[in-house]
Amino acid sequence: MHHSAESPIREPDYGCCMDCTGFNLRKTMRSVSQLYDDMLRQAGIRGTQFSLLVAIRMAGPVSVTQLAEIAVMDRTTLTRNLEVLQKQGLIRVAAGQDRRTRLATLSDEGRAVLAKAYPLWEQAQAHIKDSLSEERLQTLMEGLANLVKVTQAR
Amino acid sequence: MHHSAESPIREPDYGCCMDCTGFNLRKTMRSVSQLYDDMLRQAGIRGTQFSLLVAIRMAGPVSVTQLAEIAVMDRTTLTRNLEVLQKQGLIRVAAGQDRRTRLATLSDEGRAVLAKAYPLWEQAQAHIKDSLSEERLQTLMEGLANLVKVTQAR
DNA sequence: TCCATATATGTGTATATACTCCTTTTAAGC
């Protein structure tokens, strides 16, 4: 007998997709980023920009490619992000000895904004630390580092 | 005596900023998202779109606000993301009984693309599962859920 | 020296993200 139950288009059970590591990471990233952004708004910068300013402050005059490796960030993404910081006068970008490279450093204003932003960042970070236990947060950070490792090495 | 060592502008040690939860989440998210995006490219969609298609498939006809809550996503972000899916013909959006609402459902093509994408997603997910231990991944997911909780409840 | 290749970076384009402000529609008092 020929009826519709034959060769049904059996779709998978998509329920397990809610465990998707990527989905959960994006979700969490959005939620957590907003906490930092809210705190840092008072300093006129966002979390992304804060992290970049810190990285530039610590890595001294640093090339785009080097900075991209530090931040595990696509190089072209970084180019656009640096444009914004430069337009805001927070960093300076100049050609290096190797004239292919462009080296980023903080401007005086960048240093000042970073100094103003730091205690605000501390508050956001403390909120996280106080809400989770120190140990759990540590475990979490290690887990994230592992994820980066296994997704970079491919 | 008046010398420059008096009232120095003592900048903080920014080293601890490398432990920033937001920074590490963004970093990890970028790296992991690229794994899923690479796998899903064969189906013509990205990880973000896959997750949305799954959510719409499961939540049936669902309003923008409802979907935004499910995905822990800003409502206006979701509007833009749905526009893309609609333009690609993967979903349909129609007004509900309450004419303020707009309800999203998968189109036939959306269902087909999702079915094609599912095994690709499974591969990416399996890569993560096999690289970390099942237990570690579970702990990590719980940690992420906790982070969402403490950053949403403010 | 000159050329092939590798390296460093930028551009065009598209998606993802979210804040602020605005419009439409419903629901709640009265």
Next chain:
DNA sequence: GCTTAAAAGGAGTATATACACATATATGGA
């Protein structure tokens, strides 16, 4: 029923992200 507040959603603008492609400079071998 009318008015007003609440709810749902979109638009303008700006930043964040990354892939494919193009450009400029350096380097190494013939």
